[in-house]
Structure formats: structure tokens, C-alpha cells
Amino acid sequence: MKLFKGHEEIxxxxxxxxxxxTFRLGGPAEYFARPQTEEQLSGILKRVAETELPxxxxxxxxxxxxxxxxxxxxxxxxxxxxxxHLSVTEDLVRAxxxxxxxxxxxxxxAEHLTGLEPLIGIPGWVGGAVRMNAGGKFGDxxxxxxxxxxxxxxxxxxxxxxxxxxxxYRTSNISARFILEAEFRLSxxxxxxxxxxxxxxxxxxxxxxxxxxxxxxxxxxxxxGLSAGALxxxxxxxxxxxxxxxxxxxxxxxxxxxxxATARDVRELIEMIRxxxxxxxxxxxxxxxxxx
Ligand SMILES: Cc1cc2nc3c(=O)[nH]c(=O)nc-3n(C[C@H](O)[C@H](O)[C@H](O)COP(=O)(O)OP(=O)(O)OC[C@H]3O[C@@H](n4cnc5c(N)ncnc54)[C@H](O)[C@@H]3O)c2cc1C
Numbered sequence: 001m002k003l004f005k006g007h008e009e010i011x012x013x014x015x016x017x018x019x020x021x022t023f024r025l026g027g028p029a030e031y032f033a034r035p036q037t038e039e040q041l042s043g044i045l046k047r048v049a050e051t052e053l054p055x056x057x058x059x060x061x062x063x064x065x066x067x068x069x070x071x072x073x074x075x076x077x078x079x080x081x082x083x084x085h086l087s088v089t090e091d092l093v094r095a096x097x098x099x100x101x102x103x104x105x106x107x108x109x110a111e112h113l114t115g116l117e118p119l120i121g122i123p124g125w126v127g128g129a130v131r132m133n134a135g136g137k138f139g140d141x142x143x144x145x146x147x148x149x150x151x152x153x154x155x156x157x158x159x160x161x162x163x164x165x166x167x168x169y170r171t172s173n174i175s176a177r178f179i180l181e182a183e184f185r186l187s188x189x190x191x192x193x194x195x196x197x198x199x200x201x202x203x204x205x206x207x208x209x210x211x212x213x214x215x216x217x218x219x220x221x222x223x224x225g226l227s228a229g230a231l232x233x234x235x236x237x238x239x240x241x242x243x244x245x246x247x248x249x250x251x252x253x254x255x256x257x258x259x260x261a262t263a264r265d266v267r268e269l270i271e272m273i274r275x276x277x278x279x280x281x282x283x284x285x286x287x288x289x290x291x292x
Contacts, residue, residue: 003031004047010035010079011044017066017075017292020058022123023216025263026066026292029056029075036082038180042155048074055153056292057178059128060100063216066292068263076178078127083180088113092146093184097127101134104184109194113186115144117197121205122217127179133167138201142167146185150176170221170288210248213256219270220253220285228285229253235276242269267291 004011015032018024031053035041048055054073058064083096086103088111095104101124105116118138119129128134133142145167148160157180166173205211220228232238232252240247244261247269248254255266274285 003051004033004044007033007040007044007047010040011074014070015075017058017061017070020077021061021064021066021216022214023061023065023257023263023266024214025068025257025261025266027068027070027263029070030072031074033074033076034079035076036079038151038157040082041076041078041151041178042157044074044076045151045153045155049154055177057127059098059125059131060123062123063128063132063288064290064292065216065263065266071292078178078180080125083127085181091186091188093186094181095126095184096181097125097130097179099126101125101129105198108184108186109191109198112188112191112194114189114194114197115186116141116184117194117201120198120201121211126182130179130182131172131174132170133172134170136201136205138197138204140167141184142172144184144186145182147183148174148179149181150174151178151180152176208251210250210254210256213248213254214258214261215248215254215256216289218251218253219255219273219287219289221288223283223285226283227253231277231281231283231285232273235273235280237273237276240269240272242266242272245269247273 011033014028016028018026056075058077078098080098083098085096086107087094101119105120108116129141133140151157222228229252237247238249238252243265244258245265248256
């Protein structure tokens with residue numbers, strides 16, 4: 001690995017990505033790096049800058065479908081060992097990009113801070129969640145983001161402040177490639193009220209979504225004023241299958257991967273859903289899932 005000489009401890013070749021995603025599907029990354037510090041990350045980026053290698057960033061892989069053939073270029077996952085920190089100062093919570101959302105929510109709750117409960121049960125990490133403004137009917141992460149520390153592909157770090165950040169439905173205006181850390185401005189509340197809210201969010205999620213299956217959450221965005229799940233259900237597609245991939249019977253906007261499933265099965269099922277929903281409702285479903 002001449003290209004990454006000196007970085008052999010954190011860069012691997014032909015790393016299988018499937019086990020790093022919640023779908024557990026897909027092939028290897030040509031190169032895979034797991035830096036533990038900002039210096040290691042910028043060092044790798046300097047080497048990549050000398051090449052044409054495409055760069056992808058992986059969080060907990062809970063919104064990504066990797067192609068069976070794998071991906072060309074380098075996939076970079078910030079190691080939770082160096083990017084999984086959490087600290088609380090009064091009503092400000094600072095979290096590393098690779099901290100799991102459950103730890104973030106519980107860490108804030110332990111300090112009697114409210115605002116992050118809508119994220120309970122979402123299996124992502126802070127960086128991916130901020131990038132896509134993860135959330136649901138109880139609220140989104142963007143509502144409480146105060147500041148984000150980012151790094152661009154030249155290895156430069158800088159901050160994006162609240163006033164200059166915009167969050168929409170599963171989108172943000174953060175264009176720098178790496179989110180390194182996020183700060184959240186929360187409010188104090190009664191411990192029991194926070195616990196009750198968390199429980200309500202969790203029960204609602206558990207009752208309506210197939211949390212125990214291999215999936216990537218909702219596959220499609222809800223079209224304005226409509227529910228993608230309801231449109232798929234009305235098209236008679238609950239339980240529809242391609243190979244080992246099936247539309248969940250519990251929530252039609254989830255595709256679950258069963259025995260023998262491939263990423264190709266999921267992609268074909270996605271196309272089948274889009275065609276059938278379009279035929280029935282004249283609505284084109286846009287992907288929430290990111291396909292690599
Ligand atoms: C069972 C289940 C339930 C789910 N429920 C919900 C839900 O209720 N609401 C919801 O919004 N989502 C939900 N999801 C989807 C997913 O968990 C979220 O989108 C989550 O925020 C993705 O985070 P991640 O760390 O897994 O990111 P990944 O899937 O790894 O990446 C997602 C995107 O973020 C980028 N990214 C990741 N880390 C970084 C970083 N450090 N810096 C910059 N970019 C980065 C990636 O390049 C990619 O573009 C669910 C998924 C599952 C499997």
C-alpha cells in the first residue's frame with residue numbers, strides 16, 4: 001500500500017463494508033480508513049488529494065446500502081475511540097461524530113437536559129444524524145444543534161454556527177465532507193418528564209417499525225403531505241419480495257433483508273415499489289436511503 005505508507009495501522013485494502021452497515025449487505029471498499037485523531041484524518045486526506053480516489057464517509061451505516069460489487073476509492077469511518085466523546089457544560093452538550101445517538105440522548109438525560117429525546121431508537125451516530133437531520137414525528141436533531149466542527153477534504157477544520165446552519169426534511173446545508181463534532185443547546189427539565197418522553201418515543205417507534213430486522217430505516221422520503229409507507233401499502237406491496245429482500249409487513253416504508261439477500265435484491269425491490277406506486281398514485285418516491 002505505497003499510497004498510504006506510514007498510515008498502514010489505520011488504512012486497509014479491500015475491507016468488507018457489509019458488516020459495518022445495518023443492512024449487512026454489499027461488497028468491499030477499495031481502501032478503508034479508520035482514523036482516531038484529526039491529525040490522522042488530515043494526513044490521509046493529504047495522500048488522497050494526490051490521487052483521483054473518490055472519498056465516502058461512513059457513520060454507523062444505518063442509512064446506506066452498499067453495492068454487492070463494493071465501492072471504488074476510500075471509505076473513511078471516524079473511529080469511535082477518538083471521535084466518540086461526550087461532555088456537558090451547563091445546558092451545552094458536546095459530542096464526537098462517532099458517538100451513538102442512544103448514548104447521546106441518555107447522556108443528556110442524565111444531566112436533566114431535554115431536547116434530544118426524539119432521537120431515541122435511531123441507530124445512527126452523531127455525524128450521520130446531523131448531516132441528514134435525523135428525526136421523526138417528535139422532532140429532528142437540527143432543532144437543537146448549536147455549532148458543528150467540520151473538516152474539508154483539504155484537511156482544514158472550521159466551525160459552522162447556528163445562524164449559518166439550515167436543516168430541512170432529512171437534509172442540512174453542511175457541505176464540508178467531515179463532521180467531527182456537534183454541540184447541542186438543550187433546556188433543563190424534570191428527570192421524570194424526560195424519562196416519560198423518551199419512553200413514549202421508544203414505544204411509538206417499537207410499535208410501528210421493524211426494529212429487530214436488518215434494514216436501513218425508511219427507504220423513501222415522505223412526499224409533501226403524504227406518507228410513503230401508506231402509498232406503498234395502498235399499492236398492495238406489504239410483504240412483496242425480490243430474492244431475499246422484502247417490504248416489511250409492519251411498516252411498508254422499510255425493506256428488510258432476509259436470508260440470502262443481496263444489495264441487488266434491495267435495489268430491484270426499490271424500483272418495483274417506485275413503479276407500482278407511480279402507476280397507482282402518480283407520485284414519484286424519492287430515496288431517503290443512500291445507495292453506494
Ligand atoms: C431500524 C432503523 C430505524 C431508523 N429510524 C430512523 C428515524 O426514526 N429517523 C431517521 O431520521 N432515521 C432513521 N434511521 C436511519 C438512520 O439511522 C439515520 O439516518 C442516521 O442518522 C444515520 O446515521 P449513521 O451514523 O448510520 O450514518 P450513515 O448511514 O453511515 O451515513 C449517512 C450519511 O451521513 C454521512 N455521514 C456519516 N457520518 C458522517 C460524518 N461524520 N461526517 C459527515 N458525513 C457523515 C454519510 O456519508 C451518508 O451520507 C433508521 C435506521 C434503522 C436501521
